[in-house]
Amino acid sequence: MRERMCDRLLVGVAGSVRAVQLPEYLQVLRAEFTEQIKIIATRSASRMIPPRILELYADDRVFVDLWDRSPTVKVPHVNLVEWAEMFLILPATASIIGKAANGIGDDLLSTAVIMARAPVLFAPAMNADMWNSAAVQRNVAQLVRDGNYVVQPSLGLSVTSSQNKVHGVGPGIENLLRQLQHFFLHRLQVAQLSSSSLVAHRALENELSAVSDKG
Ligand SMILES: Cc1cc2nc3c(=O)[nH]c(=O)nc-3n(C[C@H](O)[C@H](O)[C@H](O)COP(=O)(O)O)c2cc1C
Structure with missing residues (x-):
């Protein structure tokens, strides 16, 4: 069997119209990247895709509300974040980017993002004018x-534009997969570096206390 990274x-789905493409993304993520997937969706996302x-693509129910439960998940914003090895917001709207940048937790997804101790990965999807706005770029x-x-x-x-020449931005499946793998490996290296420096730090502490015991 093929080993996934x-x-x-944990996938957080926000209310971009590109959420309708999510089944295809989830299939590729499961085939190429991850063993298990759990999903949080915002209320707007639930209007884009039921x-x-x-x-059908997840290993649990889809969590929308702070009070949703499943047999293994009693408090979703706590238990899902604890469960996850990695937290990906796909697609990330201007709204969730703004809330996350400012520590606003007014629904399940934004509260879970604040809870996350590990870095979160955002995959923005929106109209190009929205993406280039000062507010979104600042966030x-x-x-x-x-x-x-x-x-x-x-x-x-x-x-969504009625004028064909208006552009939108989105992650693109191959681009997303490449950046996800890059991010995952980078995090692994950082974790290994900090655990080896912790070992070195402990060794130094032991040496110092041995010296002060002798002195
Ligand atoms: C048809 C439609 C398409 C939308 N597409 C996007 C989008 O691609 N990106 C985005 O940032 N917002 C989009 N929006 C606006 C968001 O749904 C809206 O800002 C919402 O409050 C986002 O909430 P959420 O981030 O909590 O899901 C769209 C709205 C509609 C009605």
Whole structure:
């Protein structure tokens, strides 16, 4: 059997129209990247794609409300974040980017993002004018300053515009997979580095206390 990089991926789905493409993304993520997937969807996302459909691609029910439960998940914003090895927001709207950058937790997804101890990976999808706005760019910069990772989106035609020439940005499946793998390996290296420096630090502490015992 093929080994996946990640065991437990938590996907936070926000209300971009690109949420309708999510089943295809989830299939590729399961085939190429992760063993298990659990999903949080915002209320807007649930209007773009029914949770019943997303559930077909997940290893649990789809969690929308702070009070939703399953047999293994009693308090979703706590238990799901603890369960996850990695937290990916896909697609990330201007709204969830803004809330995350400013520590606003007014629904399940934004509260879970605040709870996350490990960096969160955001895959933005929106109209190009929205993406280039001062507010979104300021919030993206803040997310990166806080240690999160924002997938650089690519330009395509907007799904919702009535004028064909209006553009939208989105992650693109191959781009997303590549950046996800890069992010995962980077995090692994950081974790290994900090555990080896912890070992070195403990060894130094032991040596110092041995010296002071003798003195
Ligand atoms: C048809 C439609 C398509 C939308 N597509 C996007 C989108 O691609 N990106 C985005 O940031 N917002 C989009 N929005 C606006 C968001 O749904 C809206 O800002 C919402 O409050 C986002 O909430 P959430 O981030 O909690 O899901 C769209 C709205 C509609 C009605």
